[in-house]
Amino acid sequence: MSNFSLSSRSSGDIAVMMPKGYINDIAAECLEQENEQFLGHGMKKLVVNFSDVKFINTIGLSVFLGMMQKTLENNSILCFTNMKKDHQAIFEIAGLIKHVKVFKDEKDAFIYLDGRP
Amino acid sequence: MKDKKLHLKRLMFSIASLVDLGQEATSSKDLMSKMKAALFVITGTLSVPTAALFVYQPKRHELDLVVAKGHRDIDAEAIRLGATAIQVKQFRMNDPHTFRDLSANSFFEQNKTVLTNLQARIFLPLFAKGTFVGAITLGKKIGGAPYRQGEKDVLRVIAHQMAITLHNAHLFLELSKKATENRRLYRNMQRIYNDTIQAFAAAIDAKDGYTKDHSYRVASYSVAIAKELGWKKKDIEGIYVAGLLHDIGKIIIDTGLIRKGEKLTAGEINEIRKHPEISYDILSKVKFPWKDIDNFVRHHHERMDGKGYPDALMSRELSEGVKILSLADAFDAMTTDRPYRHKLGLDRTFQEFIECCGTQFDEKITGTFFNLLLRELSGEVMELQILPLLNNGDEGYLADGGTVART
Numbered sequence: 001m002s003n004f005s006l007s008s009r010s011s012g013d014i015a016v017m018m019p020k021g022y023i024n025d026i027a028a029e030c031l032e033q034e035n036e037q038f039l040g041h042g043m044k045k046l047v048v049n050f051s052d053v054k055f056i057n058t059i060g061l062s063v064f065l066g067m068m069q070k071t072l073e074n075n076s077i078l079c080f081t082n083m084k085k086d087h088q089a090i091f092e093i094a095g096l097i098k099h100v101k102v103f104k105d106e107k108d109a110f111i112y113l114d115g116r117p
Numbered sequence: 118m119k120d121k122k123l124h125l126k127r128l129m130f131s132i133a134s135l136v137d138l139g140q141e142a143t144s145s146k147d148l149m150s151k152m153k154a155a156l157f158v159i160t161g162t163l164s165v166p167t168a169a170l171f172v173y174q175p176k177r178h179e180l181d182l183v184v185a186k187g188h189r190d191i192d193a194e195a196i197r198l199g200a201t202a203i204q205v206k207q208f209r210m211n212d213p214h215t216f217r218d219l220s221a222n223s224f225f226e227q228n229k230t231v232l233t234n235l236q237a238r239i240f241l242p243l244f245a246k247g248t249f250v251g252a253i254t255l256g257k258k259i260g261g262a263p264y265r266q267g268e269k270d271v272l273r274v275i276a277h278q279m280a281i282t283l284h285n286a287h288l289f290l291e292l293s294k295k296a297t298e299n300r301r302l303y304r305n306m307q308r309i310y311n312d313t314i315q316a317f318a319a320a321i322d323a324k325d326g327y328t329k330d331h332s333y334r335v336a337s338y339s340v341a342i343a344k345e346l347g348w349k350k351k352d353i354e355g356i357y358v359a360g361l362l363h364d365i366g367k368i369i370i371d372t373g374l375i376r377k378g379e380k381l382t383a384g385e386i387n388e389i390r391k392h393p394e395i396s397y398d399i400l401s402k403v404k405f406p407w408k409d410i411d412n413f414v415r416h417h418h419e420r421m422d423g424k425g426y427p428d429a430l431m432s433r434e435l436s437e438g439v440k441i442l443s444l445a446d447a448f449d450a451m452t453t454d455r456p457y458r459h460k461l462g463l464d465r466t467f468q469e470f471i472e473c474c475g476t477q478f479d480e481k482i483t484g485t486f487f488n489l490l491l492r493e494l495s496g497e498v499m500e501l502q503i504l505p506l507l508n509n510g511d512e513g514y515l516a517d518g519g520t521v522a523r524t
Contacts (some may be wrong), residue, residue: 014492024137026154042368059141059154066187069166069259092129094164099259 003054004028008009010038014045014113016028020052023060032066035078043078045113049106061094068099075090077101079109125306131271134162136408138275142282150280153184160186161251167236167256171198172283173249178254187256190236198228198233198252210244211276213255213269239264241276245284253279291417318361321368323409323454325375326440328364331449334506336360338445338486341502342454345485348435355407356438363414365396378456392420392429409438417442432479440479444470444486447478452507 003022006013015038019031031048038046048067056064069108079101080091091097103109130391139153167187171180180198185191204224208214216232219225219240225232226462232240234442237254244250253276318332339360354524364487367375374385381389397415397417419425421432425443432440451461451469461469467487474483492498 026150026157029157057158058137058161059157060161061164062157064187065161065164065166065259068185072259090130093126094163095262096160096259 001072006030006094008032008034008038010043011110012111013043014044016047016049018049018052022055023053023063024055024057025059028060028063032070034061035067036070039074039076044074045079045114046071046076047079047081047106050084050087053084053087056087056090058091060076061090061096064091065096068096072099077113079103079113081106081109096116119226125472129448131162131267133233134271135274135278136457137162138278142278148286148390149184151286153186155279155282156184156186156253159255159272162271162275163255163264164259164262165255165257168260169237169254170251170279171237171253172251173200173205175249175430176477183251185235196231197225198231200224200249200252205242205249208240208242208249209243210247211273211280212242213264213276213505214240216240239272241272242278243276243283243471245280248284249285250280250283312360314361321362321364323385324367324370324372328375328453328455332361334449334453335363335442335445338448339357339441341450341489342441342445342482346441347490351407352438355405355410356413358405358407359410359413359438360440360445362395362400362410363417364392365399366392366397369395371397376456380457390418390426409436412436413438413442417446419443420477421479425477435479437482440482444478444482449485473518487512 004025004027006017006028007020010016017031017034017038019028031084035046040073044093045065048064068078080100081103083091083102083103088097088102091100101109101111101112110112134287138155138158144151144154145152148149156168159243160166163309167185169185169188170183173180178199178201178266180200182191182196201224204222204227207224215238232254235254236256238257238494239253239255241253241255242249243252246516255272258400301427307347310328318336322328322332336357337360339356340353343356348356370389373390374381376386386504395501397411400414401411415426416428416430416435419430419435419439420443423429423431435443448466448470451466452463454460455483469489470478470483474480486503489498490503493501493504
């Protein structure tokens with residue numbers, strides 16, 4: 001059984017995805033699919049809230065990598081919020097942190113995104 | 118100092134990636150899930166959004182796409198890479214190849230369109246124990262950064278691990294195929310074996326029109342008792358076969374003697390009484406997969422009081438299987454017509470068994486059998502095992518008359 005679940009919501013033109021648990025299995029691929037669905041519906045401001053994420057490994061990185069690639073291709077903005085130090089560290093080591101905007105919390109991300117076209 | 122720290126972090130990250138890959142490769146997931154997870158580990162480790170894994174089909178000299186990452190609406194079935202033996206020989210084992218590395222190999226020119234469609238930048242041929250088993254294609258890294266030397270080193274280790282995983286999966290599939298084929302052959306052999314035994318039983322019973330299906334009924338009654346006693350499946354099969362073959366020795370007894378309607382002379386009785394030993398002599402030479410078949414048939418005319426034949430054994434010397442077979446044989450003899458008498462009715466049969474219980478028949482086996490028969494008669498049992506065999510006569514099983522059974 002997977003220790004991963006995903007919930008999401010949209011607020012205006014901003015989509016928020018809240019993964020929960022361990023992002024270390026291909027079950028987390030649904031996060032990538034959810035991201036694509038939002039992009040498909042024309043939403044170009046995407047937020048991932050990490051507050052309930054317990055662990056990320058290279059499979060998880062691959063999922064986020066797919067999300068980053070799609071947002072780049074769609075000229076969209078991907079924001080990460082509520083990241084713990086170890087979450088941020090793994091993205092930094094993999095050299096991926098430069099492809100996303102990182103904020104302390106959703107509120108900061110929304111302030112940034114509200115000012116964007 | 119900062120560079121050293123970054124280098125150390127990258128090294129730790131690479132080790133963590135290889136641990137992730139090892140966990141996926143050795144997981145209990147099915148091969149496809151395993152391969153997909155492994156491809157995710159690779160893409161996550163190298164920050165490559167697109168990758169594909171191929172498995173080599175040596176008979177077709179083709180690489181079949183099995184799993185891809187980052188390719189939208191891909192038709193995996195249609196994507197193949199041709200790879201002749203000569204082209205494969207030119208690959209460096211488990212070493213990442215750039216397109217420049219491949220330029221001298223006709224493999225690149227032949228598969229250029231597919232490789233371009235897959236946005237491949239790196240081709241990683243997978244070899245296990247010197248055998249080409251598959252390949253991985255990797256696209257460009259996110260942001261277009263070049264592949265670092267350290268990353269190529271990690272790819273070599275990954276290639277070894279992936280190749281072994283594919284190789285093992287292939288071996289497992291081959292073994293599974295062979296196991297399935299062996300099971301099929303075993304079932305066929307079992308069917309032939311059973312058919313042969315049934316044919317023997319039919320041949321035995323054909324000696325005498327009166328004993329038609331006798332062996333089958335004795336086998337079936339024996340099974341009913343063995344089941345009631347909680348015998349194991351394998352042992353129940355054994356008693357069934359013993360039932361079918363218990364009279365095989367009669368095959369070489371004079372047919373006229375077996376069919377004789379009048380009273381037998383002492384010499385004739387002695388001749389007929391040879392059949393359990395003859396049965397034993399025939400069956401003891403057969404290596405049955407069930408135990409004690411020869412012992413069961415040899416002693417199926419022994420009695421609990423030691424007055425049976427051929428060895429006049431006492432109850433304590435007789436196995437449960439012998440006691441079952443003896444009762445089943447006598448019961449069928451009593452409840453079917455014979456040349457020398459009509460079949461007995463059930464009430465008379467009951468009476469015979471009550472009288473002979475403890476002397477001719479074992480008490481426990483007799484109790485078990487008649488208890489089951491009574492439950493069948495009273496409708497307590499849904500799956501009837503005895504009554505259908507009794508009801509095959511045109512007069513029904515309650516008809517009575519005649520003399521004591523000769524089995």
